[in-house]
Amino acid sequence: xxxxxxxxxxxxxxxxxxxxxxxxxxxxxxxxxxxxxxxxxxxxxxxxxxxxxxxxxxxxxxxxxxxxxxxxxxxxxxxxxxxxxxxxxxxxxxxxxxxxxxxxxxxxxxxxxxxxxxxxxxxxxxxxxxxxxxxxxxxxxxxxxxxxxxxxxxxxxxxxxxxxxxxxxxxxxxxxxxxxxxxxxxxxxxxxxxxxxxxxx
Amino acid sequence: xxxxxxxxxxxxxxxxxxxxxxxxxxxxxxxxxxxxxxxxxxxxxxxxxxxxxxxxxxxxxxxxxxxxxxxxxxxxxxxxxxxxxxxxxxxxxxxxxxxxxxxxxxxxxxxxxxxxxxxxxxxxxxxxxxxxxxxxxxxxxxxxxxxxxxxxxxxxxxxxxxxxxxxxxxxxxxxxxxxxxxxxxxxxxxxxxxxxxxxxx
Numbered sequence: 001x002x003x004x005x006x007x008x009x010x011x012x013x014x015x016x017x018x019x020x021x022x023x024x025x026x027x028x029x030x031x032x033x034x035x036x037x038x039x040x041x042x043x044x045x046x047x048x049x050x051x052x053x054x055x056x057x058x059x060x061x062x063x064x065x066x067x068x069x070x071x072x073x074x075x076x077x078x079x080x081x082x083x084x085x086x087x088x089x090x091x092x093x094x095x096x097x098x099x100x101x102x103x104x105x106x107x108x109x110x111x112x113x114x115x116x117x118x119x120x121x122x123x124x125x126x127x128x129x130x131x132x133x134x135x136x137x138x139x140x141x142x143x144x145x146x147x148x149x150x151x152x153x154x155x156x157x158x159x160x161x162x163x164x165x166x167x168x169x170x171x172x173x174x175x176x177x178x179x180x181x182x183x184x185x186x187x188x189x190x191x192x193x194x195x196x197x198x199x200x201x
Numbered sequence: 202x203x204x205x206x207x208x209x210x211x212x213x214x215x216x217x218x219x220x221x222x223x224x225x226x227x228x229x230x231x232x233x234x235x236x237x238x239x240x241x242x243x244x245x246x247x248x249x250x251x252x253x254x255x256x257x258x259x260x261x262x263x264x265x266x267x268x269x270x271x272x273x274x275x276x277x278x279x280x281x282x283x284x285x286x287x288x289x290x291x292x293x294x295x296x297x298x299x300x301x302x303x304x305x306x307x308x309x310x311x312x313x314x315x316x317x318x319x320x321x322x323x324x325x326x327x328x329x330x331x332x333x334x335x336x337x338x339x340x341x342x343x344x345x346x347x348x349x350x351x352x353x354x355x356x357x358x359x360x361x362x363x364x365x366x367x368x369x370x371x372x373x374x375x376x377x378x379x380x381x382x383x384x385x386x387x388x389x390x391x392x393x394x395x396x397x398x399x400x401x402x
Binding site for chain 2: 121124159161191
């Protein structure tokens with residue numbers, strides 16, 4: 001009985017530290033696949049096709065939409081971004097768990113197509129701490145920080161139907177929770193019963 | 202915001218090694234509470250009231266049933282056994298996770314009253330291995346072992362609506378899965394949103 005991977009969606013508000021947590025999660029793990037998006041945006045200097053994005057033309061993007069090749073897609077500042085199914089499926093068949101780093105709206109699209117994906121929201125330990133992190137980045141004006149905070153509060157409410165909330169208090173704790181969730185999700189009865197009966201003909 | 206414990210039901214077929222796994226799970230953990238059943242059976246030599254069982258009279262048992270004091274109860278060889286609510290609730294309010302070691306029928310009763318309990322089934326890695334373990338105990342005739350095996354197969358099917366199957370391949374792996382499940386279940390959105398909003402008024 002071959003192990004089949006599972007797909008995990010990870011979302012989180014601006015400033016919560018999602019990228020840092022994901023980097024730590026992937027460290028030394030070749031049994032995980034990070035889904036690379038397709039985009040119609042031209043590559044920036046230093047970006048590699050197939051690593052940062054799959055860079056494709058608007059015609060190809062449109063063709064992929066028609067063929068149902070996307071798990072989700074969206075327009076953002078006149079460019080299109082989407083998650084191609086094929087790499088996700090290849091990785092799962094190879095026994096790898098797949099991480100999709102996408103926003104809540106994309107997560108809804110994926111979930112509509114594949115209700116068995118697991119949706120995880122990275123939440124801040126407190127609103128004060130999120131404000132502190134946004135301020136510490138030093139990239140935004142106080143007004144912009146307040147808008148980001150407000151948007152984060154809306155996102156937390158919208159993510160109420162996610163399967164899990166991981167609190168990014170420390171990166172270590174957040175990664176521990178992510179790993180626990182991923183292991184727990186591999187203990188679902190259907191998967192385990194298949195293994196048990198597969199072992200015994 | 203005070204942490205509230207959760208209740209986890211652990212079931213498993215005869216011979217799967219559930220007691221060994223539970224002992225290992227509890228080692229060094231005072232944040233876990235093992236639910237002690239009430240029974241009308243008289244104590245055996247060496248058994249302590251409140252430790253092995255809460256030993257109560259048939260009258261008291263009957264009164265507790267009428268008052269809705271049980272999460273589940275059953276008759277077994279002319280004696281009654283049940284899980285009193287009060288100790289479970291006290292432990293959860295004290296922030297402890299509660300483990301109920303009960304059979305599938307009891308689990309159904311608890312789940313009907315409290316749909317938020319988490320049901321975990323301890324499964325063998327294979328039927329051959331379960332047979333090997335039952336044989337190694339040296340307590341049963343070959344016929345009895347075959348009956349136990351058959352009952353185990355029925356139990357696995359019946360437990361298909363459990364939340365998780367933990368495979369007792371090695372005790373260490375089984376405990377790792379149990380801990381992962383318990384941590385993951387504390388990452389549910391409702392609990393986490395309460396913490397987040399409780400932290401911020």
